Amino acid sequence: MGRVSRVSAALGLALSLALVFGGGRRQLEMTQSSAAQALPIQHIVIIMQENRSFDSYFGTYPGADGIPMQNGAPSVCVPDPVNGQCVAPYHDSNDRNLGGPHGESQARADINDGKMDGFIEQAHQGQLQPDRCSIIQDPACSQTGPTDVMGYHDAHEIPNYWQYAEQFVLQDHMFEPNASWSLPAHLFTVSAWSARCPDENPMGCTNNVQLPSGTAYLITDPARRADLPKPQYSWTDITYLLHKAGVSWAYYLDEGTEPDCENDTMFCVSKPQSPTVPGIWNPLPWFVTVQQDNEVGNIQPHANFYAAARAGTLSNVVWIVPDQRDSEHPPALVSTGQAYVTSIINAIMRSPDWNTTVIFLTWDDWGGFYDHVVPPTVDANGYGLRVPAIVVSPYALQGAIDHQTLSFDAYLKFIEDVFLGGQRLDPATDGRPDPRTSVREDAAVLGDLMQDFDFSRPPRPPLLLPVSPSPE
Numbered sequence: 001m002g003r004v005s006r007v008s009a010a011l012g013l014a015l016s017l018a019l020v021f022g023g024g025r026r027q028l029e030m031t032q033s034s035a036a037q038a039l040p041i042q043h044i045v046i047i048m049q050e051n052r053s054f055d056s057y058f059g060t061y062p063g064a065d066g067i068p069m070q071n072g073a074p075s076v077c078v079p080d081p082v083n084g085q086c087v088a089p090y091h092d093s094n095d096r097n098l099g100g101p102h103g104e105s106q107a108r109a110d111i112n113d114g115k116m117d118g119f120i121e122q123a124h125q126g127q128l129q130p131d132r133c134s135i136i137q138d139p140a141c142s143q144t145g146p147t148d149v150m151g152y153h154d155a156h157e158i159p160n161y162w163q164y165a166e167q168f169v170l171q172d173h174m175f176e177p178n179a180s181w182s183l184p185a186h187l188f189t190v191s192a193w194s195a196r197c198p199d200e201n202p203m204g205c206t207n208n209v210q211l212p213s214g215t216a217y218l219i220t221d222p223a224r225r226a227d228l229p230k231p232q233y234s235w236t237d238i239t240y241l242l243h244k245a246g247v248s249w250a251y252y253l254d255e256g257t258e259p260d261c262e263n264d265t266m267f268c269v270s271k272p273q274s275p276t277v278p279g280i281w282n283p284l285p286w287f288v289t290v291q292q293d294n295e296v297g298n299i300q301p302h303a304n305f306y307a308a309a310r311a312g313t314l315s316n317v318v319w320i321v322p323d324q325r326d327s328e329h330p331p332a333l334v335s336t337g338q339a340y341v342t343s344i345i346n347a348i349m350r351s352p353d354w355n356t357t358v359i360f361l362t363w364d365d366w367g368g369f370y371d372h373v374v375p376p377t378v379d380a381n382g383y384g385l386r387v388p389a390i391v392v393s394p395y396a397l398q399g400a401i402d403h404q405t406l407s408f409d410a411y412l413k414f415i416e417d418v419f420l421g422g423q424r425l426d427p428a429t430d431g432r433p434d435p436r437t438s439v440r441e442d443a444a445v446l447g448d449l450m451q452d453f454d455f456s457r458p459p460r461p462p463l464l465l466p467v468s469p470s471p472e
Contacts, residue, residue, distance in 0.1 A: 043314045044358050044419075051259075054388050057161060065373065067152065089152055094148070099148070106118075110366075123147035158334060160469055164361070190287075202432060242316070243293045247419045254340075314348075339468050357394075360389070
């Protein structure tokens with residue numbers, strides 16, 4: 001497969017890199033001469049898990065912007081309208097969680113004009129779905145039972161994630177790019193936009209962060225859906241620019257069932273998921289650019305990723321997406337998702353490609369779980385709530401916490417800077433105009449992922465972790 005390594009002209013400028021970690025400050029200065037050298041990056045891998053807020057996984061991580069504490073106890077709480085109590089965040093050792101609804105309206109309600117206090121009320125609303133208990137198949141399920149959206153995990157339940165954070169870079173201000181659910185988040189991940197399009201003309205697309213695929217996803221009966229028009233994503237995505245530049249890409253899809261509900265209800269019977277069937281977690285086959293560039297075949301089964309890693313033939317840009325079992329999307333097990341992610345990272349670390357790879361690990365949306373940080377507003381679409389995010393690479397800073405404001409747009413910006421000379425998904429310059437609301441990669445508030453690396457040092461050796469670690 002083709003390999004390209006380019007440096008944006010912007011990297012020729014002197015960069016002052018500052019990251020706070022472990023309570024101390026580390027300053028890294030990159031001179032103009034060192035920054036102008038070609039970066040040792042040939043592979044960028046984005047692993048996208050499902051439905052966790054930052055506070056639910058790293059709210060008690062030392063040095064991070066976590067759950068506000070006073071004398072070792074949470075100093076914040078969220079009202080429970082059912083019992084009139086105010087519930088503080090608490091340690092949840094359960095391997096299976098339920099979370100809460102997480103669509104556009106729930107994002108607004110959870111944030112509640114910056115009060116960050118709607119999580120429990122929305123979770124109770126999600127419990128009212130009539131077939132909820134039969135779908136999750138939990139004998140202890142109660143339609144009106146307590147919610148777990150205020151629960152958080154730590155190194156006891158997710159030791160590998162905490163080890164990656166300790167040994168590489170934890171990002172504590174990574175926001176979902178859109179204040180909505182999984183499908184728009186995955187669209188933003190590959191295109192920095194979510195829209196609805198009536199035909200193949202990109203200029204006909206209109207902004208939409210709730211139902212970009214149209215009403216087909218509101219119909220659960222396959223017979224009724226068969227005659228509805230298929231979704232069509234006509235705006236410009238990053239694969240269009242990669243194809244023009246000769247930069248290889250692959251999208252690996254875990255085969256099984258979809259992690260979420262296509263009609264954005266909280267609980268449903270999962271649909272099959274495969275590379276040949278477009279869906280919420282497999283949106284690229286519906287992009288006009290992917291079809292016209294004859295690159296639908298770049299969307300492959302998950303097993304092909306392991307083969308490419310072993311052979312040292314990873315594409316320049318790689319996305320890896322789970323199925324329901326591996327996703328951590330409630331009610332999937334946290335431990336199963338962590339094992340899946342660990343197996344992916346171990347495979348890359350064992351690969352001949354390790355010394356030229358950057359791994360970005362994140363979760364697509366907050367899943368209804370509590371987070372205390374008010375998201376910044378960059379345009380009509382977001383940002384959404386905070387999600388966990390970790391950088392793993394032989395060049396990543398060790399034990400650093402990146403406090404920059406970030407979203408998935410930063411991944412695209414990094415890809416563009418490394419492989420495309422800084423070209424953006426910009427209707428004015430990318431050669432394929434569309435009416436997107438803004439150039440997300442150039443948002444003034446968006447941080448720069450280059451600050452998470454020190455390319456002046458030799459690559460660090462792999463950190464191979466047990467796929468199924470014993471709980472601490």
